[in-house]
Amino acid sequence: AQTVTQSQPEMSVQEAETVTLSCTYDTSESDYYLFWYKQPPSRQMILVIRQEAYKQQNATENRFSVNFQKAAKSFSLKISDSQLGDAAMYFCAYRRRAGNMLTFGGGTRLMVKP
Amino acid sequence: DTGVSQDPRHKITKRGQNVTFRCDPISEHNRLYWYRQTLGQGPEFLTYFQNEAQLEKSRLLSDRFSAERPKGSFSTLEIQRTEQGDSAMYLCASSPLNSHTNTGELFFGEGSRLTVL
Numbered sequence: 001a002q003t004v005t006q007s008q009p010e011m012s013v014q015e016a017e018t019v020t021l022s023c024t025y026d027t028s029e030s031d032y033y034l035f036w037y038k039q040p041p042s043r044q045m046i047l048v049i050r051q052e053a054y055k056q057q058n059a060t061e062n063r064f065s066v067n068f069q070k071a072a073k074s075f076s077l078k079i080s081d082s083q084l085g086d087a088a089m090y091f092c093a094y095r096r097r098a099g100n101m102l103t104f105g106g107g108t109r110l111m112v113k114p
Numbered sequence: 115d116t117g118v119s120q121d122p123r124h125k126i127t128k129r130g131q132n133v134t135f136r137c138d139p140i141s142e143h144n145r146l147y148w149y150r151q152t153l154g155q156g157p158e159f160l161t162y163f164q165n166e167a168q169l170e171k172s173r174l175l176s177d178r179f180s181a182e183r184p185k186g187s188f189s190t191l192e193i194q195r196t197e198q199g200d201s202a203m204y205l206c207a208s209s210p211l212n213s214h215t216n217t218g219e220l221f222f223g224e225g226s227r228l229t230v231l
Contacts, residue, residue: 004156006156033217033218035218035219037222042224043224044117044118044222044223044224044225045157045205045222046222047219050217050218050219052218091156091157093156095218097218100145100162100164100169100170101147101159101162101170102157102159102220103159104156104157104158105156106155106156107154107155107156
Protein backbone atom coordinates (compact mmCIF):
# COMPACT_ATOMS: atom_id res chain seq x y z
CA ALA A 1 0.00 0.00 0.00
CA GLN A 2 1.11 3.50 -0.72
CA THR A 3 1.87 5.81 2.17
CA VAL A 4 2.57 9.52 2.28
CA THR A 5 4.43 11.13 5.17
CA GLN A 6 4.69 14.77 6.08
CA SER A 7 7.13 15.07 8.93
CA GLN A 8 6.46 18.73 9.78
CA PRO A 9 3.15 19.21 11.61
CA GLU A 10 3.68 22.98 11.69
CA MET A 11 5.89 25.46 9.91
CA SER A 12 6.24 29.19 10.28
CA VAL A 13 7.58 31.73 7.80
CA GLN A 14 8.00 35.47 7.76
CA GLU A 15 6.05 37.31 5.11
CA ALA A 16 8.07 37.68 1.87
CA GLU A 17 10.45 34.89 2.91
CA THR A 18 10.78 31.39 1.47
CA VAL A 19 9.65 28.17 3.12
CA THR A 20 9.97 24.52 2.16
CA LEU A 21 7.49 21.84 3.16
CA SER A 22 8.64 18.22 3.13
CA CYS A 23 6.91 15.11 1.88
CA THR A 24 8.07 11.54 1.40
CA TYR A 25 6.10 8.66 -0.01
CA ASP A 26 6.39 4.95 -0.42
CA THR A 27 5.35 3.12 -3.55
CA SER A 28 6.44 0.27 -5.77
CA GLU A 29 4.88 1.92 -8.81
CA SER A 30 6.88 3.79 -11.43
CA ASP A 31 4.12 5.87 -12.98
CA TYR A 32 2.16 8.13 -10.71
CA TYR A 33 1.14 11.67 -9.87
CA LEU A 34 2.11 13.74 -6.87
CA PHE A 35 0.18 16.75 -5.66
CA TRP A 36 0.27 19.52 -3.13
CA TYR A 37 -3.14 20.70 -1.97
CA LYS A 38 -3.89 23.77 0.14
CA GLN A 39 -6.75 23.83 2.64
CA PRO A 40 -7.42 27.27 4.16
CA PRO A 41 -9.42 27.33 7.41
CA SER A 42 -13.05 26.39 6.74
CA ARG A 43 -12.44 26.45 3.03
CA GLN A 44 -12.27 23.82 0.39
CA MET A 45 -9.12 22.03 -0.61
CA ILE A 46 -7.55 23.40 -3.76
CA LEU A 47 -4.71 22.15 -5.90
CA VAL A 48 -1.45 24.07 -5.62
CA ILE A 49 0.81 22.09 -7.91
CA ARG A 50 1.10 18.66 -9.51
CA GLN A 51 3.99 16.54 -10.75
CA GLU A 52 3.94 13.55 -13.06
CA ALA A 53 6.52 10.96 -12.07
CA TYR A 54 7.80 10.37 -15.59
CA LYS A 55 8.74 14.04 -15.94
CA GLN A 56 12.19 14.84 -14.64
CA GLN A 57 11.63 18.58 -14.68
CA ASN A 58 10.31 19.99 -11.44
CA ALA A 59 6.89 21.61 -11.67
CA THR A 60 6.53 25.34 -11.07
CA GLU A 61 3.42 27.47 -10.60
CA ASN A 62 4.22 31.12 -9.98
CA ARG A 63 5.61 31.34 -6.42
CA PHE A 64 5.24 27.59 -5.87
CA SER A 65 7.76 25.02 -7.00
CA VAL A 66 8.62 21.45 -6.13
CA ASN A 67 11.77 19.46 -5.67
CA PHE A 68 10.91 15.99 -6.94
CA GLN A 69 13.49 13.34 -6.13
CA LYS A 70 12.09 10.11 -7.55
CA ALA A 71 14.82 7.80 -6.33
CA ALA A 72 14.56 9.18 -2.83
CA LYS A 73 10.75 9.27 -3.04
CA SER A 74 10.76 12.83 -1.88
CA PHE A 75 8.49 15.66 -3.04
CA SER A 76 8.99 18.97 -1.26
CA LEU A 77 7.10 22.21 -1.87
CA LYS A 78 8.87 25.56 -1.91
CA ILE A 79 6.86 28.72 -1.44
CA SER A 80 8.72 31.87 -2.39
CA ASP A 81 7.81 35.41 -1.34
CA SER A 82 5.33 34.07 1.21
CA GLN A 83 2.10 36.00 1.58
CA LEU A 84 -0.41 36.15 4.43
CA GLY A 85 -2.89 34.34 2.21
CA ASP A 86 -0.58 31.34 2.03
CA ALA A 87 -1.44 30.48 5.63
CA ALA A 88 -3.26 27.14 5.51
CA MET A 89 -2.93 23.40 5.89
CA TYR A 90 -0.89 21.88 3.10
CA PHE A 91 -1.35 18.27 2.11
CA CYS A 92 0.92 16.17 -0.04
CA ALA A 93 -0.91 13.49 -2.02
CA TYR A 94 -0.09 10.54 -4.25
CA ARG A 95 -2.03 8.76 -6.95
CA ARG A 96 -1.07 5.88 -9.20
CA ARG A 97 -1.59 6.88 -12.79
CA ALA A 98 -3.85 3.87 -13.29
CA GLY A 99 -5.41 4.26 -9.88
CA ASN A 100 -8.62 5.85 -8.77
CA MET A 101 -7.90 7.65 -5.55
CA LEU A 102 -5.52 10.00 -3.80
CA THR A 103 -3.58 9.01 -0.72
CA PHE A 104 -2.86 12.00 1.52
CA GLY A 105 -0.21 12.79 4.04
CA GLY A 106 -1.10 14.06 7.49
CA GLY A 107 -0.63 17.70 6.56
CA THR A 108 1.56 20.64 7.52
CA ARG A 109 0.07 23.77 9.04
CA LEU A 110 1.80 26.82 7.61
CA MET A 111 1.71 30.06 9.53
CA VAL A 112 2.80 33.29 7.90
CA LYS A 113 3.98 36.08 10.18
CA PRO A 114 3.53 39.69 9.07
CA ASP B 115 -21.02 28.14 -9.34
CA THR B 116 -19.89 25.05 -11.22
CA GLY B 117 -17.75 23.49 -8.50
CA VAL B 118 -18.48 20.53 -6.25
CA SER B 119 -21.24 21.35 -3.79
CA GLN B 120 -22.08 19.59 -0.56
CA ASP B 121 -25.08 19.80 1.70
CA PRO B 122 -25.49 20.36 4.58
CA ARG B 123 -22.31 22.16 5.47
CA HIS B 124 -22.69 21.33 9.13
CA LYS B 125 -24.80 18.73 10.88
CA ILE B 126 -25.14 18.25 14.64
CA THR B 127 -26.86 15.08 15.74
CA LYS B 128 -27.30 12.89 18.76
CA ARG B 129 -25.65 9.53 19.02
CA GLY B 130 -27.76 6.82 17.46
CA GLN B 131 -29.44 9.04 14.89
CA ASN B 132 -29.08 8.63 11.14
CA VAL B 133 -27.61 11.36 8.96
CA THR B 134 -27.36 11.81 5.20
CA PHE B 135 -25.03 14.02 3.22
CA ARG B 136 -25.43 15.00 -0.39
CA CYS B 137 -22.77 15.79 -2.98
CA ASP B 138 -23.26 17.35 -6.40
CA PRO B 139 -20.10 16.91 -8.47
CA ILE B 140 -18.92 19.03 -11.36
CA SER B 141 -21.40 18.18 -14.10
CA GLU B 142 -19.08 16.60 -16.64
CA HIS B 143 -17.17 14.52 -14.08
CA ASN B 144 -17.83 10.78 -14.13
CA ARG B 145 -15.85 9.94 -11.02
CA LEU B 146 -16.99 10.80 -7.52
CA TYR B 147 -15.20 10.20 -4.24
CA TRP B 148 -16.00 10.43 -0.56
CA TYR B 149 -13.27 11.12 1.97
CA ARG B 150 -13.33 11.57 5.72
CA GLN B 151 -11.12 14.08 7.49
CA THR B 152 -10.70 14.32 11.24
CA LEU B 153 -9.31 17.43 12.90
CA GLY B 154 -5.66 18.03 12.09
CA GLN B 155 -5.39 14.97 9.84
CA GLY B 156 -5.27 14.32 6.14
CA PRO B 157 -8.34 13.07 4.28
CA GLU B 158 -8.91 9.31 4.28
CA PHE B 159 -10.54 7.57 1.36
CA LEU B 160 -13.98 6.09 1.95
CA THR B 161 -15.45 5.15 -1.40
CA TYR B 162 -15.41 5.84 -5.14
CA PHE B 163 -17.99 5.82 -7.93
CA GLN B 164 -17.56 5.74 -11.65
CA ASN B 165 -20.88 6.93 -12.99
CA GLU B 166 -23.47 5.03 -10.92
CA ALA B 167 -21.21 2.08 -10.08
CA GLN B 168 -19.53 1.97 -6.68
CA LEU B 169 -16.18 0.49 -7.63
CA GLU B 170 -14.15 0.72 -4.48
CA LYS B 171 -14.80 0.88 -0.75
CA SER B 172 -12.36 1.39 2.07
CA ARG B 173 -12.26 -0.82 5.13
CA LEU B 174 -13.08 2.41 6.98
CA LEU B 175 -16.56 2.20 5.52
CA SER B 176 -18.31 0.11 8.16
CA ASP B 177 -21.70 -1.46 7.58
CA ARG B 178 -23.30 1.61 9.15
CA PHE B 179 -22.15 3.65 6.18
CA SER B 180 -23.78 3.47 2.79
CA ALA B 181 -23.18 5.56 -0.30
CA GLU B 182 -25.20 5.78 -3.47
CA ARG B 183 -25.05 7.52 -6.79
CA PRO B 184 -28.28 6.35 -8.38
CA LYS B 185 -28.22 8.21 -11.68
CA GLY B 186 -24.54 8.81 -11.97
CA SER B 187 -24.93 12.45 -11.00
CA PHE B 188 -25.31 13.43 -7.33
CA SER B 189 -24.32 11.11 -4.51
CA THR B 190 -25.50 10.56 -0.96
CA LEU B 191 -23.57 9.25 2.02
CA GLU B 192 -25.71 7.92 4.85
CA ILE B 193 -24.46 7.07 8.31
CA GLN B 194 -26.80 4.98 10.42
CA ARG B 195 -26.77 4.80 14.23
CA THR B 196 -24.13 7.51 14.48
CA GLU B 197 -21.37 7.22 17.06
CA GLN B 198 -19.21 9.95 18.54
CA GLY B 199 -16.27 8.58 16.55
CA ASP B 200 -18.10 9.47 13.36
CA SER B 201 -17.56 13.16 14.10
CA ALA B 202 -15.48 14.43 11.19
CA MET B 203 -15.53 16.43 8.00
CA TYR B 204 -16.91 14.42 5.09
CA LEU B 205 -15.40 15.58 1.84
CA CYS B 206 -16.71 14.89 -1.63
CA ALA B 207 -14.55 15.19 -4.71
CA SER B 208 -14.96 14.57 -8.41
CA SER B 209 -12.79 14.10 -11.47
CA PRO B 210 -13.27 13.47 -15.17
CA LEU B 211 -12.89 10.02 -16.65
CA ASN B 212 -11.67 11.11 -20.05
CA SER B 213 -7.93 10.59 -20.21
CA HIS B 214 -7.51 13.71 -22.29
CA THR B 215 -8.98 15.92 -19.61
CA ASN B 216 -7.97 13.92 -16.57
CA THR B 217 -4.90 15.44 -14.97
CA GLY B 218 -5.14 13.12 -11.98
CA GLU B 219 -6.43 15.98 -9.89
CA LEU B 220 -9.48 15.70 -7.67
CA PHE B 221 -11.79 18.70 -7.27
CA PHE B 222 -13.11 19.00 -3.75
CA GLY B 223 -16.23 20.43 -2.22
CA GLU B 224 -16.19 22.44 0.99
CA GLY B 225 -17.19 19.43 3.03
CA SER B 226 -19.96 18.49 5.43
CA ARG B 227 -18.95 18.67 9.07
CA LEU B 228 -20.63 16.14 11.32
CA THR B 229 -20.76 16.55 15.08
CA VAL B 230 -22.19 13.65 17.05
CA LEU B 231 -23.12 14.52 20.62
